Amino acid sequence: MQTIHELARKVQLLIMDVDGVLTDGRIFFTPDGEEIKAFNTLDGHGLKMLQSTGVKLAIITGRAARCVEHRARGLGIDYYFQGVENKVGAFQTLLAQAGVDADACAYIGDDVVDLPVMRRVGLAVAVPDAPSLVRQNAHYVTGFGGGQGAVRELSELIMQAQGSFDEVMNRYLA
Numbered sequence: 001m002q003t004i005h006e007l008a009r010k011v012q013l014l015i016m017d018v019d020g021v022l023t024d025g026r027i028f029f030t031p032d033g034e035e036i037k038a039f040n041t042l043d044g045h046g047l048k049m050l051q052s053t054g055v056k057l058a059i060i061t062g063r064a065a066r067c068v069e070h071r072a073r074g075l076g077i078d079y080y081f082q083g084v085e086n087k088v089g090a091f092q093t094l095l096a097q098a099g100v101d102a103d104a105c106a107y108i109g110d111d112v113v114d115l116p117v118m119r120r121v122g123l124a125v126a127v128p129d130a131p132s133l134v135r136q137n138a139h140y141v142t143g144f145g146g147g148q149g150a151v152r153e154l155s156e157l158i159m160q161a162q163g164s165f166d167e168v169m170n171r172y173l174a
Helices: 004-009 041-052 066-075 087-098 112-118 132-136 150-162 165-173
Strands: 013-016 056-060 079-081 105-109 123-126
Touching: 004 123, 004 150, 013 087, 013 150, 041 056, 041 066, 041 150, 056 066, 056 087, 079 087, 087 112, 105 112, 105 150, 112 123, 112 132, 150 165
Parallel strands: 013 056, 013 105, 056 079, 105 123
Antiparallel strands: none
């Protein structure tokens, strides 16, 4: 069996769910019915650092929300699929667009709707409050929860496995 670092070493594309992963899963609505979500800035900076090493980023989410689209643009997410009912279909489209194999992908999710993609990627990751079945199908379960640093933790794990973590951190120590 391969170790987590061996699996993470191969990652060329990190794919993320949104609600419960990039956020804590809560959804707020304005009086106009617009969705509001809270994103963690540590996660965001972790993604920017990971992207600077050449790893591509993608979002596949079942909901469509302007705030998520805005966040994805602000972070320079390479691929963004929203309002997706069939995550496997979006995943297959993503593989073709990104030109990567499924084994070179990591996916982080929090619920059973994420399982079809999690079971197809090289590194499947769940957040700690995901249902038991999701955690059982993950290669790795983060210590931090969704919207509370889980994506930053995964970003750093990938950079450490690929040997780019120290170089990225040295940019801040100069």
